[in-house]
Amino acid sequence: MNKYNQRTNISHIVHGQSKDKFDILFERLTYIKRFTFSFQCHCYSYTSDINMIKINILFAFTLCCTIVGIQCAPTAGTSSAVQGFAFEMIMTKLQFLEDRSTEKEEQMLTKLSDLISRMENIIQHKNDSNKVRDNVYTSCSEVPSSGIYSIQPDNTFEEPMRVLCDQDYESGGWIVFQHRFNGSTDFYRNWQEYKNGFGNLEGEFWLGLDRIHQLTASRPHELVVLLENLRGHKMHAKYDQFEIGDEYEKYVLKKLRNYSGSHGDFFYHDRGMKFSTFDADNDKSTKNCAETLNGAWWFGVCGYSNLNGPYGTIDYMTSFYSWGAILKTSKLMIRPKTA
Secondary structure, eight states, rough: OOHHHHHHHHHHHHHHHGGGOOOHHHHHHHHHHHHHHHHHHHHHHHHHHHHHEEEEEEHHHHHHHHHOOOOOOOTTSOOOOSSHHHHHHHHHHHHHHHHHHHHHHHHHHHHHHHHHHHHHHHHHHHHHHHHHHSEEEGGGSSSSSSEEEEOOSTTSSOOEEEEEOOSSSSTOEEEEEEEEEESSSSOOOOOHHHHHHHEEESSSSOOOOHHHHHHHHSSOEEEEEEETTTTTTTEEEEEEEEEEOOOGGTOOOOEEEEEEEESSTTTTGGTTTTOOBBTBBBBSSSSSSHHHTSSSSOOSSSSOOBEEEEEEETTSSOOOOOSSSEEEEEEEEEEEEEO
């Protein structure tokens, strides 16, 4: 690899997108360490080359003086075998180049060492953060702040599940099971994907019907739905009982009771309904509502709620069209009831 390519690679590491992605930061750090070692080897090689040039010049000058018979006046700091003012100038210039090379080498190594130290600190901070978050909690009410954690409510859960906890809304303790805010994730998915979940907990996602059932069947839960439209108007709906059935029951909306909120009970028509996707039509309509509305939901008949509809259209909605038609964000959250 030539020096230009090495400089280009280092620039890419320092200024490129990789600086924000911890999952590949360690690979880049390893590369920089290898580059530093390579650079040191090149510097040592360069210094050795200068020393070799000195030897070659000494040899050439000695040979020249021997053949031609040049008599050079003795000069301090030169070899006893080769003397003369011209040779002294050459050696002085070479010494200057060697000093300059050493200075540049030290500057570059200092910068690289500083960069490596900073990156190692970032990685260590990330690792420490992961160690904290890798603790297994029984609920989101125990976690220190909003974020992604592992929870295992009781021994009926075979293994912990990764969830997004919200500690900001109404004293916290919420598990987010649906989050949409920019349309980056396609929600027109099949039955299997809604069963298992999809998306990214750090972005838009659906937690999965199996997990929602497991959580709500293990103990009583409450539900809150937070919505905001493109005009910036916000609304919420809260139910103090929420539970869905298992896959055999088509994840039927078993419990949705005791509404309170700001704009009316827009899930009124969804009670007792089974979940539907475009490849699993379980609604009560003559149509396939999931296919007609390009979404998935606990449809009774088409046209009431479809919070998994296509983002940026009127099909991503609740039944309250007059409230603001097109939605900007939706967040559905559950938490265990304390009383």
